[in-house]
Amino acid sequence: MSTNEERRDAARRKLEERLEREQQAAKKRRLSMIAAAGVVVVAIAAVGGYFWWRSWDNDRHTVCDYADAPADLQGQIKSVEAMLPQLEADKKPEAEAFLTTLRDGVKKERTSPKPDSRTLNSGNPELTLATNMGDVAVDLDRSHAACNVNAVISLANDGYYNGTTCYRLASSQNIAGLQCGDPTRTGAGSPGWNSPDEAPDFLEMTPPDPQMAQLGMTQGQITYPRGTVAIINSNNPQAQDPAQQANTGNANFIVFTKDSTSTSPLSVIGKASPDGIKVIDEVMKQGAVVGPGSTAENGVPKANLEIKTASVSDDD
Template identity: 35%
Template sequence: MPSNEQRRQAAKRKLERQLTRRAERAKRRRIWGVSITVMVVVAAVGLVYWLVNLGPEEGEAATNPTDTPPAENTTDGACGFKEAPEEQSEKKPGLPEDPAETPSTGTVKVLLKTSQGDIPVTLDRAKAPCTVQSIEHLVQSKFYDGTTCHRLTSSEGLKVLQCGDPLGTGGGGPGYTIPDELPTDLKQGPAGPDGSPSVIYPRGALAMANAGPNTGGSQFFLVYGDSTLAPNYTVFGSVEAPGLATIDKVAAGGITPGPNGEQDGTPKLPVSIETAAVQ
């Protein structure tokens, strides 16, 4: 039979266990209370953020006139010439006329009088109506007068003279871009190392230079020897025989090498377009 001291010790231990359980329950209640409070605050902050930043879904028009993004500066006709104000040039020809139906038949004769001789070319509306519309506009605006042909290449697969940059650096343009009108009738060339297609731009072809899709402006290249390129350059006409003779003379004069190697640089015989005129 337990003594009084044993009963007191047993009662004390029982009381200590009860106090410990009560403390643990109180601690759990405090933890749950803090957690719930934090979740409520986070939810409230998230709701406020969502309401403040609520806007139209991607592709939907904004309903607040002050939030409406500015429209792209493009012409309203069939070609949709697009302004490129980032281009730096003192020549400002403005945008070409852009009728609802761009003329797509007939040719335009243009004479490039250069420091190395005449280069007559024929622009073909059927090949690239928007490009011809733009080039004729630039010629009539005297945009090409006083510009240089800044690049000559002479490699086995690329023989071109590039002109039309008002800066003479390869980075200038008319302040707008022309949509691509890519050729579909050129002879197929060998596939690239990665299997990419190529075509042959034949001797006498007149084509637009560009820096990527739909970035053509005023720069063009005159092909004096069959050249293998990706089909990414608009062909908009041809170089006449007297013009090819002038370019052959320039090519025979050699190249001052540029960063792309000995066969790509500036012509040693400087070529400047003194005047360009529709005939």
């Protein structure tokens, strides 16, 4: 038979064991709560970090809308052919020369896949046009025309410009430059899509003459400095077809060889290097062919400048 003292000792041991178990259980609960809180903090940090990164990444990208726009040289040929019999005799040679250019252009048509719609909006990749007269390097600038720079990079990487010849020379009091980038040499070729307009708001602009503004001509004169490379478009705000009113640029570009003024807002993709502009100068010095459809101020270059290859050194 156990004594009272033995019973008290046994009760004390049980109490101590129960208290120890409760302390261990409470410790486990605290550890579990700390671990859970840590997971929550990590999860919150991860989610916050993801959204911060996403916002930062979105800020450095632009989303571009490249619209389907296949070339229609055959349609232009039919239109000129239908108009030809109605022309006055002195106008027919020019129309026939244009028809020949269009028919030759059909044989040289090519297309290129649409660029990715999401592109960086800063940085200065370099486009190198390796020509039969020397390299023309162009310092591209995404900050002024991200979508059009992206388009040119895509075209160059796809080989669209390879083996093409610059097709038009402009040399007037206001504008001087060489047009390139159309495999058909018609100025009407297309890779199958158009790029969105990106107005050259950073360039010097002279307000329109008040009298011209009263006639509805509200676009001021834009100055394109020597060396500027810009995308050519055929925008016509008065056109009935909305597709012809804006966003008609694609692969064709002009390299200005003197400070030039125009009311046409062209998307500026960059600037030719000093050595590159000298190559274009040599073509300009030889002038343009004078004949049907080609004048000294706006015509086919006498010098045959061929872009053998176009390549891009990115800055990423």
